[in-house]
Amino acid sequence: MPDFRQALTKNQILLFDGAIGTMLQARGLEPGQSPERFALSHPEILLAVHREYVQAGASVLVTNTFGGTSFKLDGMDPVSFNREMASLAREAAGDKAFVAGSIGPTGHFAEPLGDLPFSDMVRAFKEQIKGLVAGGADLILAETQFDLAEVRAVVMAAREVCGLPVGASMTFESGVSLTGTSPLTFVDAMRNLGVDLVATNCSAGPEGLLDAVRAMLPRVSTPILVEPNAGLPVLENGRTVFKLGPEEFAEKMKAFVPLGVKFLGGCCGTTPAHIRALASAVGGLSPVPLAPPEKDCLVLTSRSVSVAISPDRTAKIIGERINPTGKKTLSEELQAGRFSEAERLAAEQVRDGARILDVNVGAPMVEERKVLPGLVKTLVERVAAPLCLDSTDASAIRSALDVYPGSALVNSISGEPGRMELLGPLCKHFGAPFILLPLQGKKLPVTAHDRLAIIESLLQEAEDLGIPKRLILVDALVLTVSSKPESAKACFEVMRHCRDVWNLPTVVGLSNISFGLPARELLNAAFLSMALAHGLSAFIADPGSTRLRETLASSEVLLNRDPHAARFVRDFANWSPGAGPDPSGPAGPSASEKKTEPVKDLRQAVILGARDGIIGMLDSALDQGQDPFEIVDKELIPAITEVGEKYERKEYFLPQLLLSAETMQRAFEHLKPLLEKKGTQKERVKIVMATVEGDIHDIGKNIVVLMLKNHGFEVIDLGKDVPAGKIVDAAAEAGATLIGLSALMTTTMVRMEDTVALVKERGLSVKVMVGGAVVTDSFAKAIGAHGHAKDAVSAVRLALEMAGRGA
16 A cells, blocks of 8 residues: 555545444453453454455545554554554555554543643553554544544654554534534644644534534644544434434435544444445535645644734733742742742732733752643643743753643754754644744844844754744744844844745744833833834733733724724723723633632632642631631532533533532542531442443443532442442442443443343342533433433432422
């Protein structure tokens, strides 16, 4: 076969195959049985399935390695397993099809969302990819991913192991992934990483993926792959069945071609018949070229937010205040490894309109290699705004990039000998844009000519290292006009040249211009207004300056970047001198970014996830005579209920939900001795929780367990891969009122019926609730379960209702 990169550029619609698990089930894979072990024991069955897909018209076969990391293989060697699976696909493909090495989620969250170090996740994926490459894979494909950090780990592992093309597919529900990433933010982060193919898969069927694809289009620059399920599963005769037939599936899939999608395939429930029908439906169609993406821009992302930077967009404020220089409290806390002051400064700057936060921990007696990543982990949990990692210590930058889930900005790469060679490849590897600083040698480049010469030299150096221009943000280098009167004019010339000749965005440290002069805000504001006209794209400043925010908003109107002055009118209709704009205005953050508020009381502490401060606040409340039961009933429980409501309204996503739940849990544990001492604690409802037999995925179940504990349930957590008998025995022994069952895979969800049947057989009064990615209301009813919950919040509500406690 030719290099798959040729297929990426070829003017031809290409078909991937359909489901592997569905086909193995039809050939003897028992519900709950490991597809990996089954295929190893029956390689001839898997080989036959692959061949059927080739005969049906698939040009890409996906390996049976979705669970192929050490986290899921239960003692099997990852390299040899993946090599064997890829070899079987390679044998079936021959010279008629490519082989895509499938990589599914590990079942763990990387730090700080979970407890798995990012480097361990990368290491596991590298083992898997080594086997896939040895077995003959033509590309590496991350599938059904739901967290941006884990997708990054797959891409980075692939780049470290091989030179194969890399594709990444994420699943979305209601417009976002499980951890809050939108399709556009996913595309932005993948573009920074330089992936060759972006994709989305799974869902309730083809229609469920149309909106996700449309959301990608504004900035997608790679081919798109779409692989939907054959509808939602239902239970028939003890097996899960997908009701969307081949012809209907194929007809619905045609809707993706006009959008520019050139790679089509199937996920759960699809068969060779579906792929054959799809080949017939699109056989006479030619790919529609993707619409040109929005004018090229540099994009930063957090896990949930994208911030685009370019000369023709509203300039972005980079908040400068998380810097210990001249800040005694911040310096002392950083030296002690504490971050409460930095958290306060972050929240304050986001509320004032900062779209990006510069993070600098450079102070005496601060070990940046430890403190910078520690602070980054804390801020990732607190603010959605992307971060700018500001350090001269390359090892500190490297450690911080390890724990950052999106595309951070690195500040900076200068002309210092070896700096580009050290940091440039690192930024490329992590998909991290960086500020290019025109400093070389000991002499400051005062003239525009000198600065542009250094910039050109550094751009060439970056190009020679294979670093794409899309990652570069040029610092125009502001020097103070009190000593260098021509400095401002030189900056303007640099900005114009970067914009007009190199198509590069520019940034400045704004306040440097006025150093040593009176009325500095006046000079800063005047310089900002003039710089914006010359192409300035971002500036590092204190977003708390009313004058700067007013200047920015006014300039955007004059530069025709605020159509019909709509934002200006909205934010300044009631303006008075010194009042400033509403920080949600043109320079301000979006609603998802501006989620930080001051923590005023215990209720807000839970809502905002003030995990580290909750104990002190509780002690203060108790010292003032508050009753521990009243604290729980009137403050903590209402607070976590409000968190659940925010989650359901999509104001909060999984990271915020978990942070608030952990805060609540700390509060409960602290109050528990007092509650027990008084001896009047309400009898807690007991619930047995388990992931069913054959299923080793427990992320969803663990989240539900945490939320149930927060609402006063006594949870008996049996873990994962638990047989029905053990679950029912535990419920009977504990006198449990409820059983909660979780399953992620269609091959294991049928095991839920075993527990329901055994409960009935033993005549127990315990009620059974079920949930999981593939579980539906109709499935729950079909197996006789008492209820179904789609997520952790609805699981708590359902458990309260079933226990007779009310929502």
